[in-house]
Each structure stands twice: as C-alpha cells, then as structure tokens.
Amino acid sequence: MSCIENYHSHTPHPPVVPPPEPAPKVKPVVKEKVVQEPYQPDAMVNPIIHEMNETIKILQLKVSKLEELLTLKDGKIRELSRKLQRE
Structure with missing residues (x-):
C-alpha cells in the first residue's frame, strides 16, 4: 500500500451532507394601499x-330673437309686396 492509499484508508471521510433545501419562498411584502375616495x-x-x-x-x-x-322680416316683405301691387 502506498503512503497515499494508506493515508486515505485511515483518514475518516467527512460525512455525506445532503444539499441544503431551498429556502422557503417568502411572499413579497405588499405596501399598504392608499384608500381612495369612491368614484363619484x-x-x-x-x-x-x-x-x-x-x-x-343662451341658445334658446x-x-x-x-x-x-x-x-319682422316677413311682415316687411308683405308690406312691400302690397305696395308693389298697388303701383
């Protein structure tokens, strides 16, 4: 057995550690909503x-007027028409 093999055989191996679990998902912090007046x-x-x-x-x-x-205009037209017929 070589020195390296001898070293590895007597050196304790570190325990196998499973990978860490992903951090739990945290809900995003929602800022407080501003209360708006109801639509009026x-x-x-x-x-x-x-x-x-x-x-x-104003239009009325x-x-x-x-x-x-x-x-007034219609009255003037009638009056002038009568004068023309007399002549």
Whole structure:
C-alpha cells in the first residue's frame, strides 16, 4: 500500500451532507394601499351639466330673437309686396 492509499484508508471521510433545501419562498411584502375616495361621477358630471344648461339657455334666447327678426322680416316683405301691387 502506498503512503497515499494508506493515508486515505485511515483518514475518516467527512460525512455525506445532503444539499441544503431551498429556502422557503417568502411572499413579497405588499405596501399598504392608499384608500381612495369612491368614484363619484356626479362630481365631474354636475359642472358639465350646469355648463350645458347655461349654453342651452343662451341658445334658446338666440333662437327666440331670430324668430322675432324673422317675423319682422316677413311682415316687411308683405308690406312691400302690397305696395308693389298697388303701383
């Protein structure tokens, strides 16, 4: 037996150690969620509705004024047509 073989035969072998088990998976830490106000469409829609109602009122006034002007114009046309027929 050679010296090396003699050395290995008398040297205790280290015990066979199984590989370490993988670390248990840790759930990621979830940051605390910020509590948001519930969605309130009325908060956004009400100003729009108010603005549209104002626009409608203005347009109704304009239509009313144009109807008045149209009535005046029609009256003028009738009056001038009568004058032409007399001549």
